[in-house]
Amino acid sequence: MKAIVFREGSQWAVENVETPVPGPGEVRLRLLRTGVCGTDEHLLHGGFIAKFPLIPGHEMLGEVDALGDGVETPAIGTTVVVDNTIHCGECRACLSGRALFCENFSSLGCNAPGGFAEYVVVRAAKTFPTHGLHPDIAVLAEPTACAMHGVDILDLAPASDVLVYGAGPTGLILSQLLKMAGAARVTVVAPTASKLELARRFGADHTIVIDRDDPDAVVSELRELAPHGFDAVIEATGSVRVLEQAVGLTATGGTVMVYGLAAEDAFARVSPYEIFSRELTIKGSFAQAFTMERAMVALRSGRIQTDGIITDVVGFEDFDRALANLKDSSQIKTIMDPSHVATTPN
Ligand SMILES: [Zn+2]
Ligand SMILES: [Zn+2]
Known part of the structure; x- marks a missing residue:
């Protein structure tokens, strides 16, 4: 599959990488849209919790296209947004109810493969169906959370x-x-x-x-x-x-x-x-934690307005424009949409 890959020394490229296979409890998504965030710029330069090589992209919207062992929901074909954080549940922080500070914290798109790709593997339990919410609204679920x-x-x-x-x-x-x-x-x-x-x-x-x-x-x-x-x-x-x-x-x-x-x-x-x-x-306040469900409620209710927030949409080949947009004060949110490239896993 195609993916944007960040490497040491602020380097990035569109690369052909292996299409991920979902393990037990996981699903694979065919990505529909992934939001570009200022954090991606920090990650590119090795900041935040970057771990290279990295497929960035943590604001993900995709369609379930393969299920790992033991997964029944979300069903194949369901459009979902993703809580990109993974907490171990066993470290001192997790056991004290502070999972956001998990010592084994992994964050898809920050220190584990994320959504600037054709496919991503995520925990089934960390997906939230959009129930028909417009993709340009649903893709804002993570920043809303x-x-x-x-x-x-x-x-x-x-x-x-x-x-x-x-x-x-x-x-x-x-x-x-x-x-x-x-x-x-x-x-x-x-x-x-x-x-x-x-x-x-x-x-x-x-x-x-x-x-x-x-x-x-x-x-x-x-x-x-x-x-x-x-x-x-x-x-x-x-x-x-x-x-x-x-x-x-x-x-x-x-x-x-x-x-x-x-x-x-x-x-x-x-x-x-x-x-x-x-x-x-x-x-x-550092990241989202346990707020995806409420973010979706807020977006679905229409009480959080989003019209005008998305100011540009890019594909893999013009990801440099997405990065340039982060420094352009007339731009607000850029969305990466991989749909114009191959959509069959190989
Ligand atoms: Zn972000
Ligand atoms: Zn933990």
Whole structure:
């Protein structure tokens, strides 16, 4: 089968690799669409939990085309989305109910074969039927599940005033979920006006353009909106300067949540005295965990809007465009669709 393969030294290529065969408890999917995510860029350069050679792609939508031993459902022909995480269930973290931090954590598309391929093998129990949900909506299940986990972690009080930095796929979905989770007002700050326009269409109450080169210029406007600070401030950009700014804009007793993926060696300057004297809470949200089912409910209900989030669709041969799109501020979510290439396993 064809697959995108990442190798050591930020190299990638379209390669012919062996079509995977499902083992006990597994199913093989013929991939229909796989979302391209900023994490893929980090993985290409060896960041996050990359293990080479790697077939990336963790936002998968596919049709079941082969069953491993003992698998009865999902039946062949079922269209499903995938929880790409695999926890061992036996390590200290798993046994303490913190499976997300499993010591043997494997994540399809990050340190195990993922969905930028014609086929992928996944755990049958970690598939979720789309029940006819439009593929362009269903393919957003994984990023929605990640945002849902963030909302779980944030644990908002009803009628909270929330500030979100970032209007990428995550910021756009997260800002809607926050409304479901109790935010009375959501303000979104991002550098691209067209994305903020979408955020407003999706229900954001206020949107403010931030200048990447002069992020502090927005502070006075944000202070005017929330003179005593925001109850919760979510950093969904991965920018250190934004995180540094977020602390000062958080209300006394409020919470800063780090959602964006920064470089592993990045450090932010925050005042311990401020955290201490204003009793601030700093939280992190790292991946989806046990939220796929609810993500599908949210998407199916139509209460999470997605129209306009997908801005480009690529095949194997133009994967370089998918990577370029990650750096193009006019792009939001690129989808890889392998359908124009061979569809028979060999
Ligand atoms: Zn992702
Ligand atoms: Zn474990």
